[in-house]
Amino acid sequence: MPHCKYLIIGSSHAALEAVSAIRMQDTEGSLTMITRDSHLPYSPTVLPYVVSGRSKADNVALRDQSYFEQHAVEFVTNRSLSSIEPDCNTAVLDNGDRWQYEKLLLATGASPIIPPIPGLDKVKHLVLRTLEDAVALRDASQKAKKAIVLGAGLVGMHGAENLAEAGLEVTIIEMQTQVLPGYFDPQAAQMIQSAFDQHGINMKMGHKAVSISPQSSDQQNTGCRVELDSGETLDADLLLVSTGVRPIFDYCSGSHLQTDQGILVDNHMSTNQKNIWAAGDVAQAKDFYSDTKVTTGILPDAVEQGRIAGMAMSDDPSLKNYSGGVPINTYTFYGQQAISVGTSDSSSGPLNGEPTDKLEIELTVDSDKGYFQKIIFKDNRLQGISGINAALDPGIMWQLILRRIDLGAVKKEFVAQPLETGRRLMSGTWR
């Protein structure tokens, strides 16, 4: 039976960060990284740029083969985890191989949700999570003329922009009334949306697709017809499904690992089972703002959690508690920058229901210049900041939130110049 000290499942951000944390502490302990992917490690986040052609599919690897040799990492591709037997420290793979581990990290990320829309399973549709998906979407975009994108989250918005730039006629269908919910408030979302409107993308906001059918005229079955809740129908020869992601933990069944929306972990990313950790999109961990546990599904958190898991697994004495998930988003669209750190909307999310006299919201908007900046304070502490074409350092803002720094004395300056004031506070506080 193959055996190793550290067994890592997954080969993306959380897994890679854990590996480097482990190797800082333990340069020799046997380490195997197993992934169901067939490539060198890459990031799902880079895929929109593979679709657009800005990045080449063979030039996006986060590590090369020599990295694994140098760091004594056995890298196994094309194998997926199918079940875990925690009582005997064993992980079972799809080919029946049984791996004995001393410490196991589950960093299997998430995969696209395919919504239960009648008929969706009968038509060809695309998603965007793997390199294969990206190449398929790129190929399809070169042949197709009309595209429908289901969902106006990050993936859908990136996808729609790429498809439109490739010359397709694009429609986005979104159930909610705004784009990028959770990261931007309705007003900022509207500014982002108007850039899409201006570029000729058809935005069907607040609409549900109720049924999907193959295009009757089409013999090859590549096209589809989508019916909306309004009764309107739309035809397309390319359908991109981007209605969110769901953590991958099907292999947990029968293992007694505690799961909810993801695999439940504590502040050191350890699961309820001995010798098993989980990190990244697959993990459900402490929220920064509340007592609940959340899946954040963002890259910086996957890195943060992967680091903590790796430190915990290798008994790093400088291990610290996970400080809790904070929503963060940097989004570039049509050459413009939208940045959001923390809560962006007090009427939903963790600040919802907070007495309004405790909250302070500073809003600066210049629609002509496409400028938006919104800062939310609670008790003089930063809760969230979001901006469009507004200069700020998200990393510094993140720390100001995490450290709950009292901004009472500098609030006016901070609102006027969050970039400069943030940097000065940083330099004086944690330089």
Place this chain on the structure above:
Amino acid sequence: MGIGYNTITFNQDKCDGCGDCMLACAQAKAGSDDIVHSRIQILTTDQPSGDPQASDSGAIELAMCRQCGDPKCVSNCPAAALTKNATTGTIDWHADKCVNCLLCTVGCAFGGITYNAEIGHVTKCDSCDGNPACVKVCPKGALEYNTSGSIYNRISDKDDLFVPGLSACQGCNSELLIRHTLRNVGTNVVVATPPGCIPGMGTVGYNGKTGTKVPVFHPLLTNTASMLAGIKKQYNRVGRDVTMLALAGDGGVGDVGFQSLSGAAERNEQQLFMCVDNEGYMNTGMQSSGSTPAGSWTSTTPVGKEMQGKRTDAKNMAKIMMMHNCEYVATASLAFMDDYYEKLDKAIAASKHGFAYLHVYAPCPTGWRFPAADTIEVCRKQVESNFVTLWDFTPEQGLRFTRSTDNPIKMAEYLKQIGKYRHLSEAQVEHLQRRVNDQVRSLKAFEQLTEVS
């Protein structure tokens, strides 16, 4: 072993916010006078709160890339567009791979990699390939290019030739000094450690075993230089080139040991004689020596009704040795490692031909009464206040300062860290200041002689 890197350091208290560094950076990196292109950002405020405890005290602050050892910007990059350069230590940005997602800026808590809207991508400090433009133009010495990383690389694979368990006091500057020194001198050496802290901490050993991995002996205070001279003559006779190294305290150099030292220097014997100057006989209970500065408390110059510390000034041993016209003479301080290493190399080379004398200032936490963790800071301020000065001398070159004596910090900044000066009256401080000024003036006169000839 890991690898050390050179870095740009910022001395906040020296910065006056002039912004020359930002201009130089913008010019070097973008050919522009607009400081939005600068990758170093000096931050001043118009509305200081004045309260040093407040989150914003109004001090001048800095944002720039720290070239982190474990960089989060690199971890956060989904496109492999940022890499830590293993040779230079800088974090390199690759334009051809960057996709402008700004996730690196989420990873950086220092404002070190930022989006520049004018050029449409992120920028960060690349240390100008080891020759940073900002440092060169800083008129106040607030920015420095710290090259001690290369020192670490130079010695990390060399054997430490002292045993691990020397029993020096906590924070001992001398232990640090002798370990660095012997590592570089190497194994082809005979070491003499006359009575003092250095043999006292166990370098000559216990129970018939030595505390070094090279031949070491314990001469008398009075005969160190002559014994080394004799040994060297014997090695020369049998045709072996062996370095002679004395590690002596200031008493073994300037007081009891002086006549044999002066004789050996006069005869230009081939040896490297190092004075580890902790300003007194610290090993035997902190008695005063010829190198103890005026006003110092020691156990033989107490502070009380009759006496307020030492009544006479210290003699300047390095200057005295320069007057012997030795092959090489230099002063050094471990707060300035680069400088020390350069001088050590020169002294080792000079000792092949004749007499080399290194005078290293070695503040002593136990005897001077300051916290053990502050040793290097005391070393630094000792130099920065001109209390001691860094220079070297060869007969051909003359005297040359290796660190400018212009713009010293206030003497009080140095003195206030140290317990043995706690009782000083204003008049005593003034006396020390005069003495320091005289020393600097006199050394500068020698430097001028150098420039003329």
